[in-house]
Amino acid sequence: MEKRLVPWIKGIAAAVAAMLIYAVPLGLMTALVLLVAAMEEGSNVLSAQTVPLSKAVILLSEGVGFQGGSIVMGVTPLLLTVLLIALIRTVCTRTSTDPRAFVSGAVVWLFLQHMLMNGLHVRLEDSTGVVMGKALLIYTLGYLLAAVPHMPLLAVAKNYIRRYASAPVRRSIRVGVRTALVLLAGVALVGLGTVIVWIALGHHQMSAWFDALHMQAGSRVLMCVIGLAWLPNVCLWAVSWLFGAGFSIGEAASYTLWSSTTQDLPPLPLFALFPQAIDHDALRTAVMLIPLGLGVAVGLTMLFARSGFHIRLKQDSLDMRSLLMDFAYPAGAFCISAAVLSIVNAIVFPLANGSLGSHRLAHVGVDVRQATNAVARPCSIGLFIAWGAVLAITAVVFAVRWGMARHAAGSHSSSAKPLGEDQVTEKPESTHRVVNSTPQKEKQGDDEPTATTGLGVRIP
Incomplete structure (x- = not known):
């Protein structure tokens, strides 16, 4: 009985x-943020908001927005x-x-969410x-x-795929997914690099916004630390x-x-980092060619x-079917x-969007359809350009x-043809000699008994 309760207890824990x-x-x-803000403002009112604000931030991290006054x-x-x-x-x-641990844990998790809402x-x-x-x-x-990595269902699915899908098909699926993940990682790095460039170019303007808001050094540091929570959002933007x-x-x-x-932006210093337009056409075209x-x-x-x-073109390989199959699987993978x-x-771009108000600031972020098209x-x-270029080069090499x-085969057949005619003309001569020698031997054999053999009658 106790063993049956263990998974339920572990889920709760x-x-x-x-x-x-x-x-x-x-x-x-x-609490630290509110304490620093209270010290700079000379008020103790903000410290009493620590627990309610912490609850609101936890819910915000789960995708639940909130509104407090005009904010x-x-x-x-x-x-x-x-x-x-x-x-x-x-x-x-x-x-x-x-x-069972998931069920009990999910129930407790929902109960904790209800406590946060109060x-x-x-x-x-x-x-x-x-x-x-x-x-x-x-x-x-x-x-x-x-x-999922430890589920028996995953092993069953793998065995099913191994049974009904050939090795090249499995490799194509695996490489296709891996290619997409590598591209997504590359796009994420490009986004992070772009944000770093924004910070390098706009930190003076951000400092001016801090001065305009009369924020001290402690508030500036904490504002930057808090802004890191939205770093993935800004990277997606x-x-x-950039694209x-x-x-x-x-x-x-x-x-x-x-x-x-820009027109009447909220007084948030992080907005000062956002970029200006690129005036040079060549540079603008270059950055748009990054994906x-x-x-x-x-x-x-x-x-x-x-x-x-x-992919390798084997030496002296002229197997067209094998060559086509070598490029068919990469096309499917791409x-x-x-x-x-x-x-x-x-899926990801809508997660980065949100709202900072109910009217003019009701939508903050990107247009999901345009952003998806600009990246994907x-x-x-680019994937299919690489595939087509390699296919074209391989086709040229194959044709050469x-x-x-064919040229070597034609030269070999033309050089081998006179030798065949000599062999054909010599063969009848050797056959003629054999035919002529055979009767001679038979004739000699017929004359010999005539000379040595008589009728046995002596003439006196």
Whole structure:
């Protein structure tokens, strides 16, 4: 009986431990921010808001926006969300990944969410059902990341695929997914690099905003640390801007490679880092070609690398069918990569969006369709450019080898033809000699008994 209760107890412990490990440091950080702000303002009122504000931030990291007075915060800090999911995964891995542990842990997690909703001094933008649904989704993602690698169903699925899918097909699927992940990682690095460039170019303007708001050194440092929670969001906006789709801060500001317009932005110093338009056409074209070049580079790597398709034109190989199959599987893999790129971007970009108000700032972020096309389409085109270029070069080499082989075969047949005629003319002569010698031997054999043999009568 006690053994049956162990998974249920472990699930409860996992949910409680994950919430404590996440909430305590976040609450301490919130208390520090409010303490510094209170010291600079000379007031103790802000310190009383530590617990309610910490609860609101925890819910915000799960995708639940809030509104306090004239302040609206509906942009999810994706860095905190990712850390929370990773924390749940780690705790579930160390405790239990049993389905019963998930059920008990999910129930306790929802109960903790209900406790967080009580005593808030702000108004949540979502209903209770939506809040619970988002919390359950976060916990489920963390649990699945811990449980899926150890699930028996995964082994069954792998065996099924090995049984009904050939090795080249499995390799194509594996390489296609890996190619998409490499491209996504490259795009993320490009976005991070773009944000770093924004910081290097705009930190003087940001410092001017700090001075205008009369913020002291402590508040400036804490503001920058707090801004790191939205770093993934800003990186996604930077990717959309760099690849031509742009982003906007509601109706107050719009940023693209061609224009940059601002009008009555909220007094948030982080907005000072956002870029200006690029005036040089050549530079603008160059940065827009980054995803295309990234796709070409990754495509060539996957075509020739040993971990990819390892395409090699064998010496003196003229097998057309084998050559076509060598390029058919990479084409299928790149189609899978294009599909994965489109799906992932269509899911991730909406997560970076949100709202900072109800009217002019109701939509902050990117246009999902344009941003997805700006990233997925050129990367996919780059993959197929690499595939087509390698195919064309291989076809030329194959045609040259085939022509040389035909020329060599024709030269060999023309040089071998006179030798065959000599052999044919010599053969009848040797046959004629054999035919003539045979009767001679028979004639000699007939004359010999005539000379030595008589009738046995002597004439006197």
